Amino acid sequence: MKVELPLTEPQEDFVFSESKYPAIVGGLGSGKSKGGTMRLVIKMLSDPGSNGAYYMPTYDLIKLRAMPGIEQDLEQLGIGYSLNKSDYSIQMHGYGNIILRSYDRPERIIAYETAHSIVDEIDTLAKDKAALVWRKVTERNRQKRSTVNTIGAVTTPDQGFNGFVYSKWGKNLQPGYELIKAPTASNPYLPDDYIEQIRSNYDPILAELYINGEFVSLNKNKVYHFFNRSQHHTNRVITDQDKFLHVGLDFNIGGTCATMWVIEENKPIAVDEFSSHDTYDFINNLNKYEGKTIIVYPDASGRSGSTNATLSDIGLIEQAGYQVDAPQANPAVRDRINAVNALLSHDRILINTDKCENLTHAMETQGYTIKGDPEKYDQHPAIDDWVDNAGYFLNRKYPVRKPAMDLGIRFK
Numbered sequence: 001m002k003v004e005l006p007l008t009e010p011q012e013d014f015v016f017s018e019s020k021y022p023a024i025v026g027g028l029g030s031g032k033s034k035g036g037t038m039r040l041v042i043k044m045l046s047d048p049g050s051n052g053a054y055y056m057p058t059y060d061l062i063k064l065r066a067m068p069g070i071e072q073d074l075e076q077l078g079i080g081y082s083l084n085k086s087d088y089s090i091q092m093h094g095y096g097n098i099i100l101r102s103y104d105r106p107e108r109i110i111a112y113e114t115a116h117s118i119v120d121e122i123d124t125l126a127k128d129k130a131a132l133v134w135r136k137v138t139e140r141n142r143q144k145r146s147t148v149n150t151i152g153a154v155t156t157p158d159q160g161f162n163g164f165v166y167s168k169w170g171k172n173l174q175p176g177y178e179l180i181k182a183p184t185a186s187n188p189y190l191p192d193d194y195i196e197q198i199r200s201n202y203d204p205i206l207a208e209l210y211i212n213g214e215f216v217s218l219n220k221n222k223v224y225h226f227f228n229r230s231q232h233h234t235n236r237v238i239t240d241q242d243k244f245l246h247v248g249l250d251f252n253i254g255g256t257c258a259t260m261w262v263i264e265e266n267k268p269i270a271v272d273e274f275s276s277h278d279t280y281d282f283i284n285n286l287n288k289y290e291g292k293t294i295i296v297y298p299d300a301s302g303r304s305g306s307t308n309a310t311l312s313d314i315g316l317i318e319q320a321g322y323q324v325d326a327p328q329a330n331p332a333v334r335d336r337i338n339a340v341n342a343l344l345s346h347d348r349i350l351i352n353t354d355k356c357e358n359l360t361h362a363m364e365t366q367g368y369t370i371k372g373d374p375e376k377y378d379q380h381p382a383i384d385d386w387v388d389n390a391g392y393f394l395n396r397k398y399p400v401r402k403p404a405m406d407l408g409i410r411f412k
Contacts, residue, residue, distance in 0.1 A: 005038070005076075007034075007035070007038070008030075008031055008035075008182070008186045008187055008188070009186060010024055010026065010030065010031075010035070010180050010181065010182035010186050011024070011031050011034060011035035011038070011182070013180045014035045014036075014039055014152065014154075014180045014182075015035055015038050015039045015042055016042070017039075017152075017178055017180070019150075019176055019177065019178035020148055020149070020150050020151070020176035020177075021150070021151055021152070021153075021168075021176050021177045021178070022039075022150075022152050022153075022177075022178040022179075022180060023152065023153040023154070023155070023165065023168070023169045023177070023178070023179055023180065024036070024152070024153075024154050024155075024180045024181075024182050025123075025153075025155055025156070025157050025165060025169065025179060025180070025181060025182065025213050025215075026156065026181065026182025026183060026184070026186070026213035027156065027182065027183050027184035027185075027198075027209075027210055027211045027212055027213040028156065028184055028198055028210045028211070029184050029187055029190050029194060029198075030182040030183060030184050030186055030187050030213060031182065031186075031187045031189075032120075032154040032155065032156070032182055033065055033066075033069060033120055033154055034069060035154060035182070036054070036069075036118040036120055036152065036154035037054065037066065037069040037070045037072075037073050037118070038073050039118060039152055040052045040054055040070070040098065040116060040117075040118045040152075041070065041073045041074060041077065041079070041092075043115075043116040043150060044092060044095050044096050044098070044116060045077070045079070045092075045095060046147070047096075047115060047116065047145055047147050048094065048095050048096065049095070049096055049145075050095075050096045050114075050115035050116060050143060050145055050147075051096050051097050051098075051099065051112070051113060051114045051115060051116075051143055052096060052097070052098045052099070052114055052115065052116045052117065052118075053098070053099045053100070053101060053112075053114040053116075053117040053118070053137070053140065053141075054066050054070065054098060054099075054100050054101075054117070054118050054120065055100075055101050055102070055103050055109075055117065055118065055119045055120060055122075055133070055137060056100075056102060056103070056120045056121065057102065057103065057104060057120075057121055057124055057125075058102050058104055059088070059102045061102075061120075061121075062088060062100045062101075062102060063085075065120075066100050066120065067083070067085075067088075067090070067100065070090055070098060070100075071083065071090070074090075074092065079092055079093070079095070080092075080093035080094070081093060088100040088101065099112055099114065103119070103122075103125075103133045103136070103137075106129070106132045106133045106136045107136075109133070109136040109137060109139075109140060110140075112140060113140060113141075113142055113143040114140055114141050114142075114143055114149075115141065115143040115145045115147075115149045115150075116141075116149065116150050116151075117137055117140070117141050117150070117151045117152070118151075118152045118153070118154060119133065119134065119137055119151065119152070119153050119154075119155075120153075120154050120155065121154070121155050121156065121158075122134065122153055122155050122164065122165065123155040123156060123157050123158045123159050123163045123164065123165040124155075124156075124158050125159075125164070126159070127159060127162060127163055127164045127167065130159075130163065130164035130165070131164050134151075134164065134168075137151060138151065153165065153168075153169070156209070156210065156213060157170075157209060157213060157214070157215050157216075158209070159218070160209065160215055160216045160217055160218040161215050161216070161217050161218075161361065161364045161365055162218065162219075162365060163215075165215075166215045170215050171357055171361075172357070181212075181213055181214075182213055183211065183212045183213055184198065184210075184211045184212070184213075185211075195211055198210055198211055199211060205217070205218075217364040217365060219364075219365060219366075219367045221367045221368050222364075222365075222366065222367055223337055223366045223367060223368060223374050223375075223387070224337075224340060224341060224344060224363040224364075224366065224387065225341070226341050226344035226345040227344050227363040227364060229353055229360060229364065231347070232344065232347070232349060232350055232351050232353075233350070233351065233352070233353045234269060234350035234351065234352055235352060235354075236262070236264075236269050236271055236350065236352055237271055237272070237352065237355065238260065238262065238271050238272060238289070242262050242292065243292065243293055244262070244263070244292065244293045244294075244295065245260055245261070245262065245289055245292045245293070245294045245295070246260070246261040246262070246263065246268070246294075246295050246297065246393055246397070247259070247260055247261070247286070247294060247295065247296045247297065247393070248261065248297050248298075248389040248390045248391070248392050248393030248394070249282070249296055249297065249298040249299065249389050249392065250298075250299050250381070250385045250386075250388045250389035250392065251279070251298065251299045251301060251313055252380035252381060252385055253380065254379070254380040255275055255276065255277060255380045255381045255385075256275065256276045256277075256278065256279065256281075256282050256381070257273070257274075257275045257276075257358070257380075257381035257385050257386055257389055258273065258274055258275070258276070258282065258285070258389055259272070259273045259356060259359050259386070259389050259390050259393070260272040260273065260274075260289075261393060263397075266348075267348055267349065267350065268343070268348075268349050268350075268393070268394060268397065268398065269349075269350045269351070269352070270349075270350070270351040270352060270355075270356045270359060270390070271352050271355060271356075272352070272355050272356065273355065273356045273357075273358055273359055273386070275358075275381050279313045279316050279317065280316070282317075283316065283317060283320045283322075286320070286322060287320075293323070294322050294323065295322075295323045295324075295325055296317055296322055296323065296324050296325070296326075297324075297325050297326065297392045297393035297396050297397075298313070298314055298317070298324065298326050298392060299326075299330060299388070299389075299392055300326050300327050300328065300329050300330045300392075301330065314326060325396055326392075326396075327396070330392070331395050331399075333373075333374065335395060335399065335400065336388075336391035336392070336394070336395045337374070337391065338400045339391065339394050339395040339398055339399055339400050340387070340390065340391055340394050340395070342398075342400050343394060343398055348398075349394070351363075358381070358383075358386045359386045359387070359390055361383060361386075362383035362384070362386040362387045363387060365383060366383050366384060366387055374387075
């Protein structure tokens with residue numbers, strides 16, 4: 001018997017994904033959970049004798065959404081089953097057992113084995129707890145089968161750039177991981193005014209999250225509040241035609257970090273980044289850019305700091321033959337921030353967010369402390385180091401010109 005599955009395009013991509021760890025990340029009403037239950041059922045049909053598990057934040061949600069969803073899928077496919085409500089399990093006749101569990105207490109995810117699992121709405125959890133849940137689910141997913149064991153995630157990106165889901169599927173995808181986007185508009189079965197209802201309930205940033213399922217910055221107290229990943233993105237890379245490279249550099253004990261810039265029509269464009277163990281390592285990294293005139297805009301503290309008994313860090317860079325443009329002392333932190341935000345607010349800056357992932361993440365996440373200072377971190381290089389190195393270059397080349405004080409003097 002052939003059964004037509006009324007799946008949306010993102011749902012179909014997720015249900016039949018051959019990846020070990022696929023995730024469907026989407027907006028409200030996009031049908032993520034439908035994709036999750038159907039994928040689990042299809043996996044078990046293709047692997048008779050296997051056990052599956054479906055995880056949700058609470059047992060109330062399991063009763064309201066997971067159980068009815070799996071039942072509907074099985075009936076739609078004509079598969080017989082037995083439901084055990086007290087044990088939170090569904091026996092698929094002739095195939096295997098589906099275990100339904102809440103992950104509100106991860107320490108209770110014990111005493112069973114599965115081959116295929118789905119974790120629903122994992123990004124409702126803080127990053128550390130979500131990581132613990134994922135680890136516990138992975139530990140259970142050890143039933144030995146002739147096929148590949150799989151774990152899928154279905155979720156709205158509630159934690160934005162700070163969440164577990166972004167760290168696993170939003171950047172630096174590891175082998176076996178796959179991200180499938182499901183905007184609310186991909187579901188044709190919603191009321192015509194549903195999206196506008198959502199939009200009217202949220203500010204523009206949260207609307208992007210809950211309608212398009214996009215990762216966004218949820219830090220309302222962001223230092224670089226004008227930065228927008230899509231608006232300021234470019235695919236620009238370093239080319240043979242680039243004669244000059246400008247390098248923002250931040251010195252730190254335990255690691256320096258640098259961002260490479262080109263300038264086109266007086267617009268700075270971040271095209272690459274790298275971290276180095278120390279100043280010698282930084283110079284070795286610069287040596288890879290042969291044939292370019294390189295100008296370094298460092299942290300002015302490098303005039304006194306040293307990884308050499310006789311030369312300062314800046315002195316080592318100059319000795320290696322590179323130009324250095326640095327003030328005698330670092331500008332005020334507020335001046336650097338204002339210079340960067342002025343460029344961002346007038347769209348006078350572009351960043352290759354694929355090449356400059358650390359700078360992008362830093363601009364999206366750095367906030368202010370209770371005292372009103374930009375957040376700083378002990379481990380280096382950290383997010384504050386990446387925006388600092390950019391600020392040294394940008395403030396040096398594009399400072400905010402403060403208006404002269406009006407002294408009330410007039411000349412005839």
